[in-house]
Amino acid sequence: MPLWELTGPLQFYDRSEGVVVCYHADSGDTHLISADAQQLLLQLRDGPADAAVLAADALLAELAAAGLVYCQ
């Protein structure tokens, strides 16, 4: 099964507002993401995960387009 993982280390600015600032250290890019997207990224910070387990195809596609995750 293909696995999803982060493209690099991330930092977050989260003040429980429903949206979160996400900083991608390798690219230097800063994104505004949803709280759901942050949860997904935090899950992937623990290690690669199966798309079936993550159950968030649309969100993964969005995060991949933003350069934050990729599918092995």
Add this chain to the structure above:
Amino acid sequence: MSYARLADLGSDALGEQLSGDGLRLRVGPYCYAIQSPEAVVARGLATLYGDFPLVPAGGFADFHVTFGPTGWRQRLRGQLDFFLDERRPFGSVPRSQAYAFLEWGLNWCLSVTMNEYLKLHAAVVAKDGIALVMPGLPGAGKSTLCAALALRGWRVLSDEHALIPPGRREVVPVYRPVSLKNASINVIRGRDAAAVIGPVSNDTHKGSVAHLKADLHPDSHCRAPVAARLMVFPEFQAGAPLELRPKGRAESFLFAAHHAFNYSLLREAGFDAMCHFIDGLDCFDLRYSDLDAAVARLDALVGEFA
């Protein structure tokens, strides 16, 4: 004021310094050395920079600026070139637009250097010891609002650059005259007959441009940082009712970072500096059409935090 000011120089001495080694002006933490043989530059500086502290001739300068014709072709065509050392931010400009380009050039000097600060593209004003940071897209009305606040007793820390020392919730003052464009020039002139406005440059790529002498507050040239407590994103919209509504810190972070001069350049240090800075602020969107109403609302807002 105990320091020597530009106004203390006679017009002859001002001309000699501009034509010689350079007029050395203290602008916040920096010194500009300006050389220019142009009469409009001397006139504009005398009008707008009269209360600026002078740095002794020959002393250290952070920015060595020259602005004048660089050869016979430029002389014949009435064109001028701006240089920071050997760097040129823009091509030759017509003499009729010289003053606007001088101010833009002086902005550019700071925008592309001095990365010891996180530099947001924002006006910064202060009242009762509280700094209010106003990032804004071009045309959002931040400079007009900044000018109106100055005429109502607020201190202007900058019309263009919010200088934030990393790890602090303060803004370092770097006051220069406030830039006004097109209709804003007469709007501000009409609010105060005593308002001092410098040379008008017509037909620039931004239309007509002039600058307001806005160092009206007694602390205008104090160099101590001022605590920041508020961030307001102004948006002028003709006919719109006044609306001030809270804005999330994350959203404010992103907007301010994307309109910063060096957030990306500073990389993680920029992210850390923004996190710390934004955490200390209450953020708002301000939509306005009536300047008096906007000024009154900001007066009341800062009163709530003083």
